[in-house]
Amino acid sequence: MPAHKPSCVVLGGSGFIGTNLCRRLLRSGHRVRAFGRQFRFPDDLRGVEWYQGDFCDPDSVAAAIETFDIVFHLVHGAMPYAANLAMATDVQRNVIPSITLLELCSKLGIKRVIFSSSGGTIYGSAPQIPTPEPSSADPICAYGISKLAIEKYLALYEHFYSLDFRVLRIANPFGPFQIAWKGQGFIAAAVSRALSGQEIEVWGDGSVVRDFVFIDDVIDAFEAVMSDTGSTRIYNIGTGEGRSLREVIAVIERLLGVELAIKWGPARPLDIPVSVVSIDRATNALGWRPKTHFETGIGITIDWAREYRPVIDKLFR
Amino acid sequence: MPAHKPSCVVLGGSGFIGTNLCRRLLRSGHRVRAFGRQFRFPDDLRGVEWYQGDFCDPDSVAAAIETFDIVFHLVHGAMPYAANLAMATDVQRNVIPSITLLELCSKLGIKRVIFSSSGGTIYGSAPQIPTPEPSSADPICAYGISKLAIEKYLALYEHFYSLDFRVLRIANPFGPFQIAWKGQGFIAAAVSRALSGQEIEVWGDGSVVRDFVFIDDVIDAFEAVMSDTGSTRIYNIGTGEGRSLREVIAVIERLLGVELAIKWGPARPLDIPVSVVSIDRATNALGWRPKTHFETGIGITIDWAREYRPVIDKLFR
Numbered sequence: 001m002p003a004h005k006p007s008c009v010v011l012g013g014s015g016f017i018g019t020n021l022c023r024r025l026l027r028s029g030h031r032v033r034a035f036g037r038q039f040r041f042p043d044d045l046r047g048v049e050w051y052q053g054d055f056c057d058p059d060s061v062a063a064a065i066e067t068f069d070i071v072f073h074l075v076h077g078a079m080p081y082a083a084n085l086a087m088a089t090d091v092q093r094n095v096i097p098s099i100t101l102l103e104l105c106s107k108l109g110i111k112r113v114i115f116s117s118s119g120g121t122i123y124g125s126a127p128q129i130p131t132p133e134p135s136s137a138d139p140i141c142a143y144g145i146s147k148l149a150i151e152k153y154l155a156l157y158e159h160f161y162s163l164d165f166r167v168l169r170i171a172n173p174f175g176p177f178q179i180a181w182k183g184q185g186f187i188a189a190a191v192s193r194a195l196s197g198q199e200i201e202v203w204g205d206g207s208v209v210r211d212f213v214f215i216d217d218v219i220d221a222f223e224a225v226m227s228d229t230g231s232t233r234i235y236n237i238g239t240g241e242g243r244s245l246r247e248v249i250a251v252i253e254r255l256l257g258v259e260l261a262i263k264w265g266p267a268r269p270l271d272i273p274v275s276v277v278s279i280d281r282a283t284n285a286l287g288w289r290p291k292t293h294f295e296t297g298i299g300i301t302i303d304w305a306r307e308y309r310p311v312i313d314k315l316f317r
Numbered sequence: 318m319p320a321h322k323p324s325c326v327v328l329g330g331s332g333f334i335g336t337n338l339c340r341r342l343l344r345s346g347h348r349v350r351a352f353g354r355q356f357r358f359p360d361d362l363r364g365v366e367w368y369q370g371d372f373c374d375p376d377s378v379a380a381a382i383e384t385f386d387i388v389f390h391l392v393h394g395a396m397p398y399a400a401n402l403a404m405a406t407d408v409q410r411n412v413i414p415s416i417t418l419l420e421l422c423s424k425l426g427i428k429r430v431i432f433s434s435s436g437g438t439i440y441g442s443a444p445q446i447p448t449p450e451p452s453s454a455d456p457i458c459a460y461g462i463s464k465l466a467i468e469k470y471l472a473l474y475e476h477f478y479s480l481d482f483r484v485l486r487i488a489n490p491f492g493p494f495q496i497a498w499k500g501q502g503f504i505a506a507a508v509s510r511a512l513s514g515q516e517i518e519v520w521g522d523g524s525v526v527r528d529f530v531f532i533d534d535v536i537d538a539f540e541a542v543m544s545d546t547g548s549t550r551i552y553n554i555g556t557g558e559g560r561s562l563r564e565v566i567a568v569i570e571r572l573l574g575v576e577l578a579i580k581w582g583p584a585r586p587l588d589i590p591v592s593v594v595s596i597d598r599a600t601n602a603l604g605w606r607p608k609t610h611f612e613t614g615i616g617i618t619i620d621w622a623r624e625y626r627p628v629i630d631k632l633f634r
Contacts, residue, residue, distance in 0.1 A: 076325055084477065087470065088416045091408060095466075099405045136451065138469070140476045145469045149412075152455070152462045153404065159457045160401065269477055 006111065006226065007031040007066050011055060011101070012074035013048070014040050016178040016185070017116060017170070017218065021047045021072060024219045035064040036075075040315055041177065056097045062104050070226060071105055073098065073115045073150075079184050080121060080143040084270060087142040091149075092105035098150045106161040114225055115154060117147045117170035119236050119277040120210065129279035130211070130240045133169070141270045151234065156234075166225040168218075171238030171277050175215030175297060176304035179312060186245060187212060187298065190252055191305045192312070194260050202268035206246040210274040214297035217290035224286040230283050235279035240288045251298050323428065323543065324348040326382050328372060328418070329391035331357050333502070334433060335534065339365045341536045352381040353392075357632055358494065373414045379421050384586070386424055387543060390415065390432045390467075396501050397438055397460040401587060404459040408466075415467045423452070423478040431542055432471060434464045436486035436553050436594040437527065447528070447557045447595035450486070459585040468551065475550075477618060483542040485535075488555030488594050490615060492532030493621035496629060502531060503562060504615070507569055508622045509629070511577050519528040521584035523563040528555035528593040531614035534607035543605040549602050553594035556607045568615050 008025050012018045013034025019041055026047050033049040042050070053060030055075045065071050077093035078086070105113050123131045139145050149177030157163040161267045172186070180189035193200045221237045253260055282288045292300075325342050329335045330351025336358055342349045343364050350366040359367070370377030372392045382388050394410035395403070422430050438461030440448045456462050474480040489503070497506035510517045538554045569579055599605045609617075 084473075087420075087473075088413045091413055091466075093417065095409055095412070096405045099408065101405075135451065136453070138472060140473060141475060142470075145473065147464060148469065149408075149462060149466045150466065153459075155455060155463065156401075156404075156459060213613060 001085060005030045006069035006273075007067070008070045008072060009033040009035060009068040010072040010074060011025055011035045011064075012076070013062070014038055015074060017215065018072075018074045019044065019177040020175070021074070021222055028223065033068065034270065035061070041311070044177075051169055058097070058100045058104065061097070061101055062108070065104060065110060066108050069111045070265050071101070071113045072222065073101060073113055074086070074095065076143070076146070078143065080141050080270065081268075083142040083146065088131050090142050090146055094146045095149050099153055102153055102163060103158040106157055106163045110200045111164060112226070113154065113163065113165040114222060115150060115165065115167045117151055117167050117169045117234075119171040119238050120275050121168055122148055123275070126274045126275075129242070129274055130276045131236070132278040133234050133236055133281055137210060138197045140272060155233065155259040161313065165233060165275050166228060167234040168220055168221055168225065168237045169234060169277065170276070171211035171213050171236070173215050173218050175301050176308075178215070178301075179315075186210070187248060187252075187301060188305075190249065190260065191302055194252055194256055194258065195302075195305055195309065199261045199263040200249070201263050201265055202245055204271055205264070206249065207273070208271055209242035209244050209274040209276065211241065212243055212248065212294065213290055214292035214294075214300075217292050220284060221286070221288050224282075224288045228286060230285050232281065234280055235282040235286065237282060238277040238279055239294075240276065240279045242274060251295055252302070255278045255295070255299055255302055322347045325383070325387045325389060325390060326350040326352060326385040327389040328352045328378070328381070329393070331355055332391060333434040334532065335389075335391045335493070335530045336361065336494040337536050338391070338539055341540065345540065350381065350385065352378070360627070361494075372409060375417045375421065377416075378414070378418055378476060379425070382421060382427060383425055386428045388418070388427050388430045389416060389539065393460070393463070395460065397458050397587065398585075400459040400463065404574060407459050407463055411463045412466050412470075416470055419470055419474040419480060420466075422611060423474055423480045428481060428544070430465060430471065430480065430482040432482065432484045434468055434484050434486045434551075435461055436488040436555050437592050439465055439486055440592070442589045443592075446559070446591055447555075447593045448553070450551050450553055450598055457589060470560055472550065477620035482550060483545060484551040485538055485542065485554045486594065487535055488528035488530050488553070488592070490530050490532050490535045492618050493625075495532070495618075496632075503527070504569075504618060505622075506563060507566065507577065508615075508619055511569055511573055512577065512619075512622055512626065514578075516578045516580045517566070518580050518582055519562055520582045522581070522591070523566065524561055525588050526530055526559035526561050526591040526593065528558065529565065529611065530555045530562055530607055531609035531611075534609050537608070538599060538603070538605050541599075541605045545603060547602050549598065552599040553596055553604065554599060555594040555596055557592040557596045558591065559591060560611065568612055569619070572612070572616055572619055
């Protein structure tokens, strides 16, 4: 453990994972700066330095990260489905500014870059379930390819410039501060629609299986890799267990005591049938493991969604 | 075998591999169009339709490929070493226009895209030598990452839009029409410098091992994948055998009957010690195998370099 607490700048600090990460880092006593386009939850991030900027603007990024120890790279301009519709734009807005970021980190002497990659999309239709990290990365969505490319550039910057990094391939995170927009997060969408009595859209027959991991457990993993001194760079972060959308719906219905209205849509080509990551590596190397029972996580998510409905309504309507 | 010979457009048709490919396709009775920025060897490509254009200009690419059956994608704007110095530009000039190309191919009903990837850089420091295709792709140069990303987008376009494709991961090709500029091709550089009595630059101690494959054998592989009906998409193309730069120098010295003047430089971080690809997959699935003995290939290369010195001098000086 380092004697002084490293200062942290969180790119994408106003997003779902970013907001949770900033709150935790602050509680743990770090100096924390959040960088992003829109400061959505200022009341929840008191004590966090807010730095408004565009990830595609190198000057803005340079000014935001300078003098910080650890850079958390959580930015992804496009959600999985949107990225497929504009793949070149996705590269333009994510891969290229990520390369620029690494160049800046290297020049500015950043001590470690921690990148949130995608355990849910990077492997594609993996032959092995749960899928371990050395499996072939064959994404069947543009979002996953961008994430993979950024991982490769991280390794390259370490090879050429000794820039230190860690990658978390996060499965399907859910929890407070996840907002159901731009197609992000089935659970967030299901909960918010259930609470407002709206229909929930399910693509396919609901048999699709995902590895849903509660956000607090994901944040534990971010904290664990901050001080990781091992030689491993890439860790899956999930639960190692799969749940179908039908099962998720059943849990939400049980906790809310209502039957959800579901609008069944056609299956989409980007929806692989089963995506579950193996978490043995993170468990062995970091001593990390998810602690939150799925139903407990859903309960917390429902409570949050109830409490924050006015805030979110104000933000997005 | 198809009843009619498919028409072929070769993007990067005026480069090293492109020139050889166009010549062969023409001889085999195909309609052939070469697309590129500069028509270097018009005398050698009589009968080939030349289409001048920039790969980064979608309109130009669209007009060039429309109505053709097979698109050969051999363009790479930056050579391996240069790509490391400007990684974002490399993505900008290669990955993004490649995505645009795939979109166009899909819209225009192109029957097959054949992409020249890099067997020499895509695997990085592979633990298994010779390296088979399913090995982890961990390039330690930006050029390899771009190639890898383009391969992944090809798979995505097949997944979403049924765009048919094949990838050749070509090891270290050498032979006629390879010009020693922009750091391309150790053999081309060594031969041309030897013939002009100049010093040859060798980075490191010459122990670096590469899989040098003669261009005619590479072109055989392109012909073989044109009509491939199997389910495999990616093939290594090399010899499966490694040769050190010292061995290569010795062969050139023997054939020329002179001792080469060598300027030893420091080892470069992008030069992995050993790169040799396994060619079992191509041999089994395509019935392809390299036929040219290494010394024979070097002999042909020397003869070509002697004959073309005036042409090349005119082009590049």
